[in-house]
Amino acid sequence: MSRFNDTLRTQRWDDYRYYHQSRINQTLHLISAVIFLACYALLFKDPATAGVVGWLAMLTRQTGHFFFEPNGYDSMNQATNEYKEAIKVGYNQNRKIVLLIVWGLAPVALFFFPTLFGIFAPPVARFDFVRHVGLVWLVIGIGGGLFRMMQLFITRGASTGLVWIFKVLTDPFHNIALYYKSPLALLRGELIDTSIASANWNDEEAEEAAHLT
Numbered sequence: 001m002s003r004f005n006d007t008l009r010t011q012r013w014d015d016y017r018y019y020h021q022s023r024i025n026q027t028l029h030l031i032s033a034v035i036f037l038a039c040y041a042l043l044f045k046d047p048a049t050a051g052v053v054g055w056l057a058m059l060t061r062q063t064g065h066f067f068f069e070p071n072g073y074d075s076m077n078q079a080t081n082e083y084k085e086a087i088k089v090g091y092n093q094n095r096k097i098v099l100l101i102v103w104g105l106a107p108v109a110l111f112f113f114p115t116l117f118g119i120f121a122p123p124v125a126r127f128d129f130v131r132h133v134g135l136v137w138l139v140i141g142i143g144g145g146l147f148r149m150m151q152l153f154i155t156r157g158a159s160t161g162l163v164w165i166f167k168v169l170t171d172p173f174h175n176i177a178l179y180y181k182s183p184l185a186l187l188r189g190e191l192i193d194t195s196i197a198s199a200n201w202n203d204e205e206a207e208e209a210a211h212l213t
Helices: 002-019 023-042 047-068 081-087 093-112 126-156 158-179 182-187 194-198
Strands: none
Touching (some): 002 158, 023 047, 023 158, 023 182, 047 093, 093 126, 126 158
């Protein structure tokens, strides 16, 4: 269990310091986390709506990464973007682009193939189409997570994959605890979280779980 906690701490620490320096990005992650909790609440009651809500949360989150997070040489961590992308355990920028393209093509596919080759009943109203899109998006989201977990099983070991999927599922709770002060910092004009440079997440223990290269 100690090994699991150490690996989880390392993955979260690398994710925080390398990809969440922008206060705007942190604030968008806070909003995304709250929306994700709504998605969790809807998941077993209304999966179609949960799929729509979940991808609304994902778009909010990825907007922060693509438009507001520094991309290039990271002077705070003395790291290049190539290095950060290489050690990224989950979806790095290229993988995210592929996943978002698949997400964007789903409504197009349903427009031309409304029953999705017999999986759905023909939509009677526009809302039926939206619900079908929500279900497909839910499958894409779950499938994308499981696909990356299996990749990690094969390339980096089962423990890394299990830790990563646990991290992803609990990120909404962790993001709220980590970024709840970010909107106030942003209102004060603080665009970059300079506290990262002096943050301490029990580094000695975290370093026991080797960084992925």
